[in-house]
Amino acid sequence: MQIQDFVRDILDFPKKGVVFKDITPLLADAKATEAVLQQLLAPLKNEKIDKVAAIESRGFFFGMLLAHALNVGFVPIRKPGKLPGEIISEHYDLEYGSSNLEIHMDAIAKGERVLLHDDVLATGGTALAATKLIERLGGEIVQCTFLMELDFLSGREKLKKYSVNSILNY
């Protein structure tokens, strides 16, 4: 099975010049979804993991599947104003402008080993902000795992402190 056949390029979305990597065809296919899940899990066989944290919103799809497969808890890292409890927040730069990511203060206990997941690693700013949130709570990043990586944006450079795994490269 060719997993890349289930990722669709949408030109000029959400704005002109962007090639959006649409994973809805992948999500719509049970066998492709299972194949992706197994590929994400493969390098983690010998790792002790306490929590999976994933980034809103497309990170949630496989983030929750990973947590379920690993039999550990799931932690949502969300956009501003979505989490109802006490939060900490991290500011980060986007291509145009900036934003924040938030996590519940009690989502991760000190010393917990955390797998971070998102769908796409582009410039790496989003994932880096997420690693900061996890580490501010005392979590230890086991790996940053992505469905795909846009190599030409060098996001891996920002995450060079960490183990990074992506199953598709563009």
Ligand code: AMP
């Ligand atoms: P970045 O902070 O530049 O690494 O951007 C990563 C975040 O933006 C991820 O949460 C992705 O879901 C989203 N993203 C960035 N570029 C794309 C793209 N070409 N297609 C789909 N999602 C993208």
